[in-house]
Amino acid sequence: MKKIKVGGHYVIHCYKHDGKIHKIWEEAVLLEIGEEYLVFGNDRTKVIESDGRSWKTREPAIMFFFKKKWFNVIGQYKKEGIQFYCNIASPFLIDETAIKYIDYDLDLRVFPDGSFKVLDRGEYNYHKNQMNYSKELDRILHSELTSLIETVRKKEWPFRHEEIKKYYEIYKQEKEKNAVMN
Numbered sequence: 763m764k765k766i767k768v769g770g771h772y773v774i775h776c777y778k779h780d781g782k783i784h785k786i787w788e789e790a791v792l793l794e795i796g797e798e799y800l801v802f803g804n805d806r807t808k809v810i811e812s813d814g815r816s817w818k819t820r821e822p823a824i825m826f827f828f829k830k831k832w833f834n835v836i837g838q839y840k841k842e843g844i845q846f847y848c849n850i851a852s853p854f855l856i857d858e859t860a861i862k863y864i865d866y867d868l869d870l871r872v873f874p875d876g877s878f879k880v881l882d883r884g885e886y887n888y889h890k891n892q893m894n895y896s897k898e899l900d901r902i903l904h905s906e907l908t909s910l911i912e913t914v915r916k917k918e919w920p921f922r923h924e925e926i927k928k929y930y931e932i933y934k935q936e937k938e939k940n941a942v943m944n
Contacts (some may be wrong), residue, residue, distance in 0.1 A: 768792050769936050772802065774825075775862045776851075778808045779893040784865055790825060790830075791940075793923045800827045800854065800861070803933030813913045824929040826920050827854040827861060832906035833870075834863065836942060837926035843874030848910055850886075850903050866903050870922065872914050880907070881892075 774787040787809050790802035805822040824837040835848045850868035854861050869888040872878045875943070878928075890900060914921050 765831065765858075766795065766800075767791060768795060769939065771859070771940075773860045774802075775860050777862065777864045779864055779866065779889065779895065782812065784812050786811050787819075790861065793929050797920055798829050798831075799824070799887055800930055802827070802861070803929060803936070805933070814891035819875060822930055822933065824920075824926050824933065827863065829853050831909075832866075832902055833910050837920065837929070838927075840874075841928070844869075846921060847864050848872065849923070850910070850915075857889070868892060868903065868907055868911055870907070870914070874923075876914070876917065878911070878914055880911075 765807050769873045770792045771791060772790050774785060774788075776785040778784050785806050787804065789796075791809045792800060793803050794801040802825045803822065804819065804825070807819045807823075807832040808816055809819060810816045818849050822839045826835040826837075828928065830853055832850060832852060834849050836849075838847060848870040849863075850866045850870075852866070854863045856862070867882045867889055869881040870878055871881055886903075889895070919925060919934050
């Protein structure tokens with residue numbers, strides 16, 4: 763992680779277990795480098811789906827990727843307030859200017875009031891059978907989902923609205939710096 767730098771612009775590549783690309787986010791600005799995590803921000807970023815379709819995100823997002831945890835967290839500024847969208851996913855890897863991870867379908871949506879809902883269990887079971895997830899991988903993914911839910915219930919970092927607001931301010935400052943330099 764010595765090559766990466768705060769303020770740098772990166773792309774995010776999301777794969778499936780079979781190695782096929784699932785989605786690409788064209789931009790994420792690095793906001794913080796922690797010992798076990800990276801924090802990025804983006805807003806109205808182009809996302810390219812595996813079938814070639816593309817769309818733009820609708821709101822600012824602060825993204826947390828972890829070196830050892832099997833999930834990532836996205837804090838989103840929605841009209842209703844700050845929500846979190848969590849992907850059960852492999853720990854991240856960095857390949858030059860791309861952050862890469864494998865998405866394992868199970869998702870957790872955390873609403874502004876702290877309530878939450880597990881999403882995409884059917885899609886998970888379908889891909890688990892189709893791509894032959896090992897019993898060990900299945901155990902890890904479910905254990906990480908349980909750990910993630912506990913983190914949400916306890917409102918531990920990064921599941922605090924003030925953290926998302928803090929990183930969003932850093933993101934806006936980085937975007938301003940970049941605009942001045944260009």
